[in-house]
Amino acid sequence: MSLQARLVVRRGDFTLDLELTAAPGEVVALLGPNGAGKTTALRALAGLLAIDDGHIVLNDRRIDDPAIRAFTAPEHRRIGVVFQDYLLFPTMSALENVAFGPRARGVPRATARATATAWLDRVGLAEHLRKRPRQLSGGQAQRVALARALATEPQLLLLDEPLAALDARTRLETRAQLRGHLSGYAGATVLVTHDPLDALMLADRLVIIEDGRVVQTGDAAQITTRPQTDYVARLVGLNLYRGRSAGSAVTLPSGFVLTTATTQEGDVFVAFPPAAVALYAERPSGSPRNTWPATVASVSRHGDALRIELTGPIPVAADVTPAAGVQLGLEPGRTIWASLKATEATSYPAA
Amino acid sequence: MVPAFVGLAFLVFPLVGLLVRAPWTTLPERLTEPGILAALRLSLLTASLATVACVILGVPLAWLLARVSFPGRKLVRALVTVPLVLPPVVGGVALLLVFGRRGLLGAWLDSTFGVTLPFTTTGVVVAEAFVAMPFLVISVEGALRGADARYEEAAATLGASRWTAFRRVTLPMIAPGVAAGAVLCWARALGEFGATITFAGNFPGRTQTMPLAVYLALEQDVDAAIVLSLLLLVVSVAVLAGLRDKWISP
Numbered sequence: 001m002s003l004q005a006r007l008v009v010r011r012g013d014f015t016l017d018l019e020l021t022a023a024p025g026e027v028v029a030l031l032g033p034n035g036a037g038k039t040t041a042l043r044a045l046a047g048l049l050a051i052d053d054g055h056i057v058l059n060d061r062r063i064d065d066p067a068i069r070a071f072t073a074p075e076h077r078r079i080g081v082v083f084q085d086y087l088l089f090p091t092m093s094a095l096e097n098v099a100f101g102p103r104a105r106g107v108p109r110a111t112a113r114a115t116a117t118a119w120l121d122r123v124g125l126a127e128h129l130r131k132r133p134r135q136l137s138g139g140q141a142q143r144v145a146l147a148r149a150l151a152t153e154p155q156l157l158l159l160d161e162p163l164a165a166l167d168a169r170t171r172l173e174t175r176a177q178l179r180g181h182l183s184g185y186a187g188a189t190v191l192v193t194h195d196p197l198d199a200l201m202l203a204d205r206l207v208i209i210e211d212g213r214v215v216q217t218g219d220a221a222q223i224t225t226r227p228q229t230d231y232v233a234r235l236v237g238l239n240l241y242r243g244r245s246a247g248s249a250v251t252l253p254s255g256f257v258l259t260t261a262t263t264q265e266g267d268v269f270v271a272f273p274p275a276a277v278a279l280y281a282e283r284p285s286g287s288p289r290n291t292w293p294a295t296v297a298s299v300s301r302h303g304d305a306l307r308i309e310l311t312g313p314i315p316v317a318a319d320v321t322p323a324a325g326v327q328l329g330l331e332p333g334r335t336i337w338a339s340l341k342a343t344e345a346t347s348y349p350a351a
Numbered sequence: 352m353v354p355a356f357v358g359l360a361f362l363v364f365p366l367v368g369l370l371v372r373a374p375w376t377t378l379p380e381r382l383t384e385p386g387i388l389a390a391l392r393l394s395l396l397t398a399s400l401a402t403v404a405c406v407i408l409g410v411p412l413a414w415l416l417a418r419v420s421f422p423g424r425k426l427v428r429a430l431v432t433v434p435l436v437l438p439p440v441v442g443g444v445a446l447l448l449v450f451g452r453r454g455l456l457g458a459w460l461d462s463t464f465g466v467t468l469p470f471t472t473t474g475v476v477v478a479e480a481f482v483a484m485p486f487l488v489i490s491v492e493g494a495l496r497g498a499d500a501r502y503e504e505a506a507a508t509l510g511a512s513r514w515t516a517f518r519r520v521t522l523p524m525i526a527p528g529v530a531a532g533a534v535l536c537w538a539r540a541l542g543e544f545g546a547t548i549t550f551a552g553n554f555p556g557r558t559q560t561m562p563l564a565v566y567l568a569l570e571q572d573v574d575a576a577i578v579l580s581l582l583l584l585v586v587s588v589a590v591l592a593g594l595r596d597k598w599i600s601p
Contacts, residue, residue: 048504074507087505091523100519101509152509 003156003188006054007044009037016040016212017054022156022188029191029203033231037212038192039084042158045190046081047074059155075104080154084161086145088133094120094144095129101152119147123181139170146181157182159191163198175201196235200224208232216351226348227271238271239316245347256313258340259289260347267350274307276344277318280337281328290340296332299325306330310338366584373581374574381578389556390564391582397472397560398540401479402487405536408480409487410529414517416488417495418503435485442481443549450477450550474551475558479540486539487532494528495521534594538587 002023009016016037022028030038043049045056047064050071056064058079063072080101088097098116103109120129123143133141142162149157162178163171179202182189193199199206200220208216208223208231216228227233233240243252245264251257258270278284284291294312301307305319308330318338320330328336374381381387415421416428434442450457450468460466468474498521506516522529544562551558553567561583568576 046504046508048507074504075510075512078510079508081505081508083501083505087499087502089502089506089520089524091520100506100511104506104509104511104515104519148509 002059003045003190004055004057005045007041007051007056008053009040009044009049010052011040014212016044018207018209018212018214020045020190020207022190024188025186026205027182027189027191027203029193029199029206030209031193031196031199031206031235032209034194036209038194038209039160041209042081042160042190042192045156046079046158047072047077078152078155079158080149080152080156081158082142082145082149082160082162085165086133086141088136088141088144088148090133093130093132094125094136097133097144098148098151101148105152115151116147119151120144123147123177137170138166139174142166142174143177146178150181150185155187157185157187157189159189161193161195162191163195164193178202225271225346226269228269228351233271238273239277241270241314242350243268243270248342248347250347252314254313256292258314258345259342260345261343262347264347264349268347269350270345270347272340272345274302274317274319275305276341277316278339278341279308279318279320279324279328279330280339283337284339290342290345292338294336294338296330296334296336298332299330310336312338369577369580369584373577377574378578381575382582386555386564387575387579387582390559390561390579391586393472393475393556393559394541394561394583395586397475397479398537398543400476401483401540402533402537404476404480405484405487405540406529406533409484409532409536410491410522413488413491413495414521417492418500431488432485434482435489439482439543439545439547440549443478443546446478446481446546446550450474469550470552470554470558472551472557475547475560478546478550479543482543482546483536483539486535487529490532490535491525491529494525494532497528498524530594534591538591541583541587 003021005020007016007018007020014037018037018041020028020030020041030041032038040049044051051064051066053066055062058077062070063077064070089100092100095113095116098119099112102112102115107115117126117129120126123146125140125143125147128136128140133144136144142165163175166174175198182202191199191202200223205219206217206223207214208229210229210231216223216232223232224236227236227238227240230240241250241252241258243250243258245260245266245268248260248263249257250260250268250270260270292313294310294316297309297311299306299308302319306322306325308318308320308325310316310318316338320328330336412431416424416431447454447469449455450460452458452461452467452469457468460468468477502520502524503513503516506520507513511519542562543560544566547558547560548563553559553563559567561579565576565579565583568579
């Protein structure tokens with residue numbers, strides 16, 4: 001149950017052009033900012049939107065291909081969708097919602113209801129079969145939506161921002177449950193989200209799109225340590241610069257030189273976490289490398305630390321303890337010295 | 352405030368007049384006159400049949416207008432509302448020209464099936480449906496526009512055809528709108544006069560509905576006209592009140 005697709009959708013100025021594959025049992029997250037084309041890609045896969053170019057091949061069957069005028073209507077492709085706001089049918093009970101798919105595919109009523117009951121039991125809602133969608137909590141509705149999509153035994157499962165409508169606490173719990181259900185599902189899953197945590201925790205592989213195009217793919221480790229764009233770097237909380245490397249010295253376009261722990265030649269990215277940046281009131285003595293004067297642009301809370309945004313020869317984010325922040329008198333406009341430990345800065349080739 | 356009260360009085364006062372002038376003492380005998388009961392039965396029957404016809408044809412038409420975009424949709428929507436503003440007598444004349452024995456379709460219906468519509472009970476239903484259908488279409492189209500079309504998409508991803516999605520998902524969601532439209536439609540059909548008398552004539556027991564009987568009675572026996580009017584008023588108000596609590600919430 002595998003997916004190979006190239007999705008090209010043109011809408012005015014916007015063009016989505018996306019290669020996407022998913023192996024049986026694999027969970028692929030499509031991660032990107034709002035307006036990147038994630039939902040468009042999902043709608044194209046589901047057949048709710050015709051692609052202008054490219055192809056969709058599901059289990060070796062070419063379900064969409066404009067070049068040969070092939071298009072399969074949504075009701076004839078076996079693709080389950082969990083919509084962002086779930087779209088549970090308001091006039092039906094939870095049980096009827098889940099039984100709807102099997103019924104629509106011609107399964108006898110009693111069998112469909114038995115299937116639906118089993119699915120609702122699996123997602124822990126055996127007690128809520130008769131409830132209407134509006135009587136369910138957000139987390140429960142999400143699970144009904146998942147059961148409804150899976151009850152049709154889809155060859156591909158699509159999840160559109162499956163956790164976005166939930167509050168923080170329910171989200172944590174539902175995410176863990178969803179992870180369990182996805183690992184029990186044999187088909188391929190494509191998950192759309194703008195939340196890096198959802199993507200990292202639920203997906204085996206991440207496809208990051210910006211402005212309709214793939215900017216980076218990889219597993220969680222690759223994405224979190226080697227971001228290729230500012231957007232990804234911001235998502236995973238790293239400082240990211242592009243420059244030319246000679247040995248361990250990377251020259252940025254501004255002429256500023258960063259010393260890294262790794263040696264590379266040519267076009268590279270340099271990444272380091274905000275916690276690797278230390279701040280001093282006076283110029284630190286000792287190693288003159290990776291030390292520069294900077295001006296505090298903003299101070300905000302970030303977990304247990306203070307996140308300091310600095311301007312200067314390079315814009316950089318630094319994390320310091322609240323105690324250090326008070327001691328240094330960090331407030332916008334203050335000039336200080338920043339120092340980066342070379343051992344914490346890694347360089348890697350720019351793709 | 353004053354214009355509001357004047358407006359209310361203007362709407363209610365004629366009904367009060369009807370009650371004041373009603374021949375209460377002779378009411379029971381008058382109500383059981385065979386002519387009256389026949390007219391009432393015919394009115395209820397034709398209005399109900401016309402409503403059923405409007406629902407069967409009007410709901411798909413409303414769906415088409417609300418959900419499918421096609422060239423000329425605005426024009427079609429305007430055409431649907433024409434019977435609403437058209438004087439009913441003109442509607443009746445137009446129906447005669449089309450379904451009359453020598454009409455565009457009537458001649459064909461007559462020669463092929465031996466069916467003639469004008470001056471028959473079926474003709475009454477046709478005339479009433481023609482006049483009342485816009486009420487249903489407008490009401491259902493409004494309800495459809497208010498219902499999120501994405502539910503139909505969700506149904507499609509679950510394997511439902513368009514028809515199944517409409518029948519099992521959308522129709523239950525817009526049921527109050529359909530009910531409201533059907534009630535308006537029925538009330539309009541019940542009161543239909545102009546198109547009916549033009550297209551179906553005024554034959555007691557066959558095409559003489561209550562409004563026609565009222566008109567006829569007014570020329571001979573005012574009290575009879577009042578009794579008929581009162582009956583019509585009671586029937587419409589009763590049906591409206593009965594359905595209002597059940598389906599139509601403001």
